[in-house]
Amino acid sequence: MSCYKPLCFTCGEKQPVRFWSGVTICENCGGELSSKEKPKVPPTATFKSRDTSFLKTLPNPGGPIETRIDIPEFTMLGAKGQADFGILRLWFYPGESIVELKSLKFYIHQYRDILVSYERVVDCFYDDLMSVYAPQRLRIEAAFRPRGGISSTIVIDSDWGVRGGTDEAWRSERHTDLAYE
Secondary structure (H helix, E strand, O other), X not given: OOOOOOEOOOOOOEOOEEEEOOEEEEOOOOOEEEOOOOOOOOOOXXXXXXXXXXOOEEEOOOOOXXXXXXXXXXXXXXXXXXXXXXXXXXXXXXOOEEEOHHHHHHHHHHHHHEEOOHHHHHHHHHHXXXXXXXXXXXXXEEEEXXXXXXXXXXXXXXXXXXXXXXXXXXXXXXXXXXXXO
């Protein structure tokens, strides 16, 4: 008889679990998985299996520029295996190379079959774009559609001191609540 090891939606690993008050908790990362229900859609992949080879570079044809890339129809599989929808906005300040948009589209489309949380998908985007393109600065905003009456916006910026930046651009920019613009 085999032991069922559920897939943790936080770390993406099949892990032994411990039960606490009806909740299954991953021994690896402490992420929660309901002991009463399994995902409705079996995941075909986790964030660890994403493919960065889709991302292609083009040489930067000029000097310093800002490229704003809007992805208004981003879809992914959320923590319960259901489709989640959002709008991604990328502010890209290129170094030696720029983003080839068709390759970015193919990279983005793979997330339709990847089981991942909001925070993890933004981290994955950030890490992958920084490693492939090495931009001078990268800012990503992801605004996800409401689920259960709650929406979420996740932001990451390479200028932040915690990300190795100087915080100069962050201090000088005007920041407003996107919900009230």
